[in-house]
Amino acid sequence: MLTTKQHELLCFVDERLKETGVSPSFEEMKEALGLKSKSGIHRLISALEERDFIRRLPNRARALEVLKLPEGGIVASAPSTVVSMAEARPAPAAAPTRELPIAANDIIEIPLHGRIAAGVPIEALEGQSSLSVPAALLGSGEHYALEVSGDSMIDAGILDGDYALIQRTETARNGEIVVALVHEEEATLKYVFKEDGNVRLDPANSAYEPQLYGPGEVRIQGKMAGLLRRYN
Incomplete structure (x- = not known):
């Protein structure tokens, strides 16, 4: 069971990835959830990671992978679905590849x-x-x-x-x-x-x-x- 803020954050990140292919910055997540500091975002991300909803990749700046959604839907786990806040997600194989903007470093x-x-x-x-x-x-x-x-x-x-x-x-x-x-x-x-x-x-x-x-x-x-x- 996720808290309201955990649910909101996971949905916001997932929606942003689907829309732009780039994960939102900590500042954007803070504003979207109406929090006063980024430390609250870090706590929410840690809680989601402990519950296996997301995965942080080591040695990569703020890299997140969405593993599943609150409704229980599983996100396909493959290298092409791994998206970093500092890197763009590759386009699906069926679509022409395009260069995506790099998110601001935190x-x-x-x-x-x-x-x-x-x-x-x-x-x-x-x-x-x-x-x-x-x-x-x-x-x-x-x-x-x-x-x-x-x-x-x-x-x-x-x-x-x-x-x-x-x-x-x-x-x-x-x-x-x-x-x-x-x-x-x-x-x-x-x-x-x-x-x-x-x-x-x-x-x-x-x-x-x-x-x-x-x-x-x-x-x-x-x-x-x-x-x-x-x-x-």
């Missing part, structure tokens, strides 16, 4: 602003570089990336050389990981806590001590939305 570019300390605060660098990020890692709003330097957040799974994905904001709740600008010149990545008008920045490593600042000494520049790690 990757976005965000600014990469130097290195940020996860130990002793260092000056945040403004650069002209950018970082390619899967859109699924980001929510709404404006984002940028910072390369992590130091080990004070290792217990939170944030390692030296990782890329912290930051959502721009000037507010944060207690316990969130934020980019905190100290004395308007140095930035650090820490847990934030507000206490009696003061701001405490906590590391995630027992080798470091919390940092306590008075009113006006710390300004929030964003909160952590995701993390990228390269293995090379």
